[in-house]
Amino acid sequence: MSVLLKNVLALNCSYTINKLLTPAVVTSSSLLERLADIWDGVLNAVPKKRRSLQQRHWRNKFKALQPRNDIEDCVVCGHKKLQGHLCNNCFKWTMTLTEKLWQKKIDSGEINTKRHVR
Numbered sequence: 641m642s643v644l645l646k647n648v649l650a651l652n653c654s655y656t657i658n659k660l661l662t663p664a665v666v667t668s669s670s671l672l673e674r675l676a677d678i679w680d681g682v683l684n685a686v687p688k689k690r691r692s693l694q695q696r697h698w699r700n701k702f703k704a705l706q707p708r709n710d711i712e713d714c715v716v717c718g719h720k721k722l723q724g725h726l727c728n729n730c731f732k733w734t735m736t737l738t739e740k741l742w743q744k745k746i747d748s749g750e751i752n753t754k755r756h757v758r
């Protein structure tokens with residue numbers, strides 16, 4: 641309570657310390673009501689420092705996200721893919737098939753992976 645009174649005095653408000661210390665003010669609820677009147681308009685939350693443009697952009701980066709309308713279903717497998725792009729699922733499937741084929745050819749000896757050194 642004393643800290644509050646010191647703050648009140650520091651702000652040079654119209655209320656005096658005598659008014660606050662009158663017997664009617666001793667109850668905490670009435671004191672809080674008076675203090676609420678005093679601090680009205682004084683204790684608004686205000687940022688201490690200006691937030692820079694980079695910080696604002698970093699914080700608001702998700703507000704700029706927009707729903708996409710260039711996502712479509714793959715004709716071959718049905719997975720979602722970007723319009724005009726290869727389907728990721730089909731590409732992985734093709735790569736695994738290609739690796740198996742190359743491995744078969746390497747194992748059978750059709751393709752010589754050893755380098756010929758003279």
Ligand SMILES: [Zn+2]
Nearest residue numbers: 714717727730
């Ligand atoms: Zn696909």
